[in-house]
Amino acid sequence: MRKLLSVFICFLSLFFILQADAQTTRNNGYVINGTVTGIDSGVVRMLSKDLGVRDSAVIVNGKFVFRGNIGSPERRTFMIIPGNWAFKGFVEDTAINFWIDTSDAMHQYYKTKDYPIIWQITETGSAMADVYTQYQNETGDTYGFSLLKKLKTAKKDSIAHIRNEIDSIGKLHTGNEKVWIDNYISQNPSSLAGIYIFNEYCGSLADISEVYLRSAINQFSGTAKASSYYDALINKLSTLENKQANSLAPDFTLLKRDKSKFTLSTTRGSVTMLDFWASWCVPCRKGIPHWKKMYAKFHHKGFNIVSVSDDRYWNDWIRALDKEKMPWTQVIDEFPSKGSTARVGGLYALKSIPFFILLNKEGKVIIASGDEDIMTKKIEEILQ
Structure with a gap:
């Protein structure tokens, strides 16, 4: 009996030591040990949600280390300088390992400058990363990325076959994602990884049903419901409701080209079309002659247009306005x-x-x- 008591006390002591050690690890935050293939020296920047620099780590002989606290686990964007190599990794307050291979990057150019994106890295130590990797493996993402990598070095006679395979995966991809996510959420409604993946999935869709989004949101509980991802989904639901028929359009105030302010509610009393466009948007620019004809035909019947530009640079917007000469209200977002x-x-x-x-x-x-x-037909139906 005394021997059993002694064993129990030893076990209990070990338990509390391990618990204390785990608590210390949590309190100490995260430690990210990274290895980069293809880059021996430079700097890795961890970016914040607004793409500002949250933290930096120096690369020495292809290795870097981050230390800090994040609280709630998040997937962060990282940038390797020089070269603007971008990748994403999950950060949570524990020991994590990143392996980044720059040869896997997809090179994208903007104004002749290269912005390579590394779509997949190998990560261990993060529970969220484990679920996300499972998701990518089981929905075809991982295989699709391997085909894209294969395409970069493929011989001429095998390129068409690889592209056909990529197209076949692409046709099934969104459906596979939805099935996987729906099953995972139903079994793990409080999972932080689950709500992150669902949030990412919603962001990738060109359109999403308000009914489907509301149904999915109502399934989440516990940690998932307390997360910023849940708040983002609630906000997305409210924005979808803003597009529903009979919803009152949210009022806004933006600047016109002369820097004076325009407020949407001043258009009350007329049928008004909000036209979201940008100087860089080719289909938008091609549609302008049509809307000039519609404006000329129906303006005297109380039809107005308010064009809201998605341009980030004022001068790009002004140059487009000078060229297109649209006679209705123009504002910049x-x-x-x-x-x-x-x-x-x-x-x-x-x-x-x-x-x-x-x-x-x-x-x-x-x-x-x-x-x-569709929009033209509705305007003619109302004002003809």
Whole structure:
């Protein structure tokens, strides 16, 4: 009996030591040990949500270390300098390992400057990363990335076959993601990884049903429901509601080209079309002659257009205005931070432009669509 008691006391002591050690690890925050293939020296920057620099680590002989505290686990964007190599990794307050291979990067160019993106890294130590890796493996993401990597070095006679395989995966991809996510959420409603993946999935869709989003949101509980990802989904739901017929369009104030302020509610009393566009958007620019004809035909009947530009640079917008000479109200959207989406466009969760929202005389939504023909037909139906 005394021997059993002694063993129990030893076990209990060991338990408390391990618990104390685990608590110390949590209190100490995260330690990220990274290895980069292809880069011996430089700096890795951990970016904040607005793409500002949150922390930096020096690369020495292809290795780097981050230490800090993050609280709630998050997937962060990292940038390797020099070279602007971007990748993402999960950060949570524990010991984590990153392995980054620059040969896996997809090179993207903007104004002749290369911005390579490393879509996949190997990560261990993060529970969220483990679930995300499972998700990528089981929905075809990992295989798809391997095909893209293969395509970069493929011989001419095998390129067509690889591209066909990529296209086949792409056709099934969104459906596979939805099935996987729906199953995972139903079994793990409090999972932080689950709500992160669902949030990312919603962000990748050109359009999402308000009914489906509301149904998914109602499943989350516990840690997932207390997360910032849940708040983001609630916000997305409200923006979808802003596009629903009979919803009162949220009021906004933006600047016109002469720097004077324009407020949407001043258009009450007329049928108004919000036209979301940008100087860099080719389909938007091609549609302008059509809207000039519609404006000329129906303006005398109380039809107005308010074009909201998604341009980040004022001069680009002004040059386009000078060239297009649109006779209706022109305003430019605002970007609260470097990495954020446009403020007014964000009220409607816009994924692409051109996009049109037709409002009645009370400022309520009649119809919202990215289809010029659908919008034209509705305007003619109302004002003909």
